[in-house]
Amino acid sequence: MSEELNQGLGTANRAGNREQTAAERPPVSPNGLDKEVVLAIRNLSVVYPTREASIVAVNDVSFNIFKGELLGLIGESGCGKTTTAMAILRLLQPPGMIAGGEIILAGKTDLVKLEGAQLQAVRWRDVALIPQGAMNSLNPVMRVHEQIGDAIDAHVTPRMSRDEIKQRILTLFGLVGLPARTFDLYPHELSGGMKQRVCIAMAIALNPALVVADEPTSALDVIVQRIVAQNLLDIKNRLGVSILLIGHDMGLMAQLADRMAVMYAGNMVEIAPARTILTEPLHPYTQLLIEAVPTIKTRKPLKLTEGLTHDLRYPPPGCIFQSRCPLVMEVCRRVRPPLKETKPQHQVACHLYDALQ
Amino acid sequence: MRGLTGKYLLKRFGMFVLTIWLGMTIIFIIPRLAVGDPTSALLGRLMSKGGNVENSAELIARWKDRFGLDQPLHIQYVRYLYNTITFNQGYSLSAFPATVDDLIQRTLPWTIGLLVVATLISFVLGNAIGALMAWRGTPRPVKSLLPFSLVFTSIPAFMLGILLIWVFSLTLNLLPYAGGFDRKVSPGWNPEFILNVARHAILPALAVVLVRMGSWALGMRGMMITADGEDYMVMAQAKGLSSGRRFWKYGVRNAILPQVTALGVAIGSIAGGFIIVEQIFSYPGIGSQLFRAIQDNDYTLLQGIVFYIIVGVAIAVLILDLTYPLIDPRISLKKN
């Protein structure tokens, strides 16, 4: 299937792994953890300047996305997940802007430094987006195939014929389980789940190295959520693309992600393999998150209360989580704990583990 | 044709018929409200102008016969409706024995020609300006010039007409200020005549275009800003599409839809305003004719003209309504 998908794209000017088809790529290890870094985010900061003070929505965040892995990014509403994703895609809407850091694609290109035509060329070909609201993400006056087709048209040289594009789109539909008739429809003629799958098909149209999916299932009912989630897993496994999956839903995330990254108030607080996060979370915030996951059999009291985060414009000195942390210590009020590897593959930003390094 | 469902067609034709019917009814009622008895009022008015009206006896007879003014009101109404929609609106009071329909049909092409051209130009220009004003990719120098196109937006077209005559005809002596063509050229499909007509049309058309352009630009600017905030615009950017494609296929293509709807709403007032522009320029169209009818107390002609204006606007709106589903694929499924 992926062979098929790659035909005709061999000539696409790919910045990183240029003439590589999926078949040639190193095999994806079962746990999705081979160590080729697709995207390296280094000390990324994003601010939204307002009249009085800037909101630092993403504060000095660093992490890697490895080839073929599904990295889950979680954290409560407003913690900066979408902002991080949009910064990676260089799609921050004003007044938001990148205040510092690097976003290195395939070990070479710093996305932060790209502008104009160069940026345009990298978009979609190397990094694609599955948007938060698929409902409004499709142009209401263009047929589905035109919207996928124009992305292909904009990036593939030499231009593909209409027939080739059609074949390619139908192949993509096959990958995400869309019926062929979807080709000629307008967005309003699709169900929510179909729209979201059109968006997934569109995202992998150019076989990008990385797909950023911002809560792709949040507006869907539970059954359709599962189908769309399965689609994501399928494309990851078949095409070997890396996926940065943003979401609230711990349960769903636990089933999909290879690794998880936890954000709190614009800061990365913990990164570890998914299983580790679930079984032995280190950061007190992560622990509360995991405990809060309800199961059908046991009702749990809600330990985390919403809205107690500090004013993002005026972060406190010291640990970002101090006002809600049940284990807060004196040092936490003074010194901001850096994100450090405490165990293999397990990074956490908390003074509790200062001794462990 | 996509989108033109039976229900939609039925609804639009219904609105069309309703508009014309309501317009005719208003025209029917007004004279009967204003003065107790329309017969005597009209006859009285005619008598006072008796000197001007030849064959007044015959006129009065035909008049009474046509309206059946001795008949009960509902019979009069039905007759009036029938006569009007069969384009049999009787004789002009001031130009008897010319019929109202003949007189109007002579001037109508002038108005339609100029009005359609001026409206289309202002719509296209205005929307282009508005779209560029809102677009982030518009070059700075262009962007800083665009607002100047809004200078005349808020003033009535006929007032701008007066200023244009003063500047371009009386002061600069560049363009003719009155009429549809010069007497010295012979009407017909010859280049000289056509050029002459075009020269005469420039100032009245300019008055309409300059005034209307700004409101289209403002509307389009708002629509583009709204469209720019939509997720599909972010998506288009994420896809790495060229600025041109995002502007046209994603921005303008969506933002223009409410503008077309707004055009349908505005046609009535554009046509109304044009009546007075014509009068300022003594343009040989329906507006100047209306002005003359008022001065001559030619009530039949006046009502006839108003009927034609209502029908003309209703037809224009209908055409727009019927083309709209072709540009907006969603319309057929919309349940109103």
Next chain:
Amino acid sequence: MSAITADQNPPAQAMTRLKARLDSPWINAKLISGLLLLLVVATTELFGPLIVDPKLALIGSSPTNVVPFWVTNFDKKQGFKAPNLEHPLGTESKGRDMLAVVLVGTPRTLRVGLIGATIGLIVGTALGFIAGFAGGWVDTVISTLADVMLTIPGLAVLIVIASYATELEIVNMGLIMALFAWPLPTRVIRAQVLSLREHGFIQLARLSGASTFDIMFKEMMPNLLPFLAASFTETVALVILATIGVETLGLGPTRIPTLGMTINNALQQAAIFRGMWWWWGPPIVMLVLIFVGLFLMTIGLDEVANPRLRKVRTQ
């Protein structure tokens, strides 16, 4: 971190509050300058009679064809008379003093606009609310009627009415104009009511047992206010436009001047071609001020109602 401490001291807090108040969307440059412009024009109502005797606005009250006071070079063959400080803006061919005409005519024209738009707005808002809240066939009837009335060129019908009416005074004129002024607010308010109804907080108010009346006025009014205000200024402009249109055609009041009637007189007497710019100029200047003022207010209010329009401006 110093920001935190600054936020906690009282004077700084007051400053923040003041800033917040100045940040209110209603503090809008366009809106305010439009309002000021209209207020200046409206002062003619108060100061007009102090500056000049209103009787000078009537036919034959003054010598004819006097040029404005600053004109030194004029055509005696046309019958123009030397400037005269008693008639600073000159006089027209029927012996009206132009300063008096403008000072008498401007408030009268404004009054027609206000009367027509106020009635139109009240009726239109009521119908818009009813249509939006009732839904069903009531909504169908009201919105169909509004659409049809918008399609029928109001000016054309107004011309028929005015041509039959024997004597039209300002109030009647305003009433007639209201006939065509209601559909616009009806559409605007209906659309807003429908969209606000979708919003959770209205439904919440409903669930909490608030009466329909309470919902309308306490919950929705603050949100509707900018829309109402914008459709009011827009309607005033439409009414004045229609009024001077009708008057320019020679219909409407005939004795005491209005701005439209003055333009009609000037046109009838070929003032443009005779070079009597001081005849048609002053009423046009006043009207331009009125229209520009209303226009600025309307787009200012649009920005108040629609924050997105504001955002781009500051970029």
